[in-house]
Amino acid sequence: MGDIGIVAKQFYVRVDLERCKGCELCVDACPRDLLIMSKRLNSKGYRVPDNHSDERCIGCRQCVDMCPEAAIEMDKEDVSAPDRGDMSAENAG
Ligand code: SF4
Numbered sequence: 001m002g003d004i005g006i007v008a009k010q011f012y013v014r015v016d017l018e019r020c021k022g023c024e025l026c027v028d029a030c031p032r033d034l035l036i037m038s039k040r041l042n043s044k045g046y047r048v049p050d051n052h053s054d055e056r057c058i059g060c061r062q063c064v065d066m067c068p069e070a071a072i073e074m075d076k077e078d079v080s081a082p083d084r085g086d087m088s089a090e091n092a093g
């Protein structure tokens with residue numbers, strides 16, 4: 001039997017809070033409704049969305065493209081789920 005590893009992409013969306021003007025266009029743009037405005041204000045007094053990393057993010061970049069302030073960046077990373085072959089430690093006598 002071969003080992004099967006699962007490789008998935010995990011996307012991270014980061015908002016540069018000081019660039020944000022609180023327009024909420026990113027919130028409306030997300031097809032998965034993952035972006036939510038927080039109650040926090042940046043130094044200019046704008047309400048900003050929460051940064052998040054969410055496994056439901058499909059990396060479509062709609063939020064990135066929609067932001068008029070270029071305040072959103074997206075990274076991705078391979079996430080490999082190791083198989084469950086847990087090797088127990090042996091005490092050598
Ligand atoms: S990349 Fe797409 S799915 Fe992910 S938060 Fe942005 S709009 Fe939503």
Ligand code: SF4
Nearest residue numbers: 020021023024026067
């Ligand atoms: S689209 Fe950009 S400026 Fe508008 S709320 Fe989202 S991060 Fe802020």
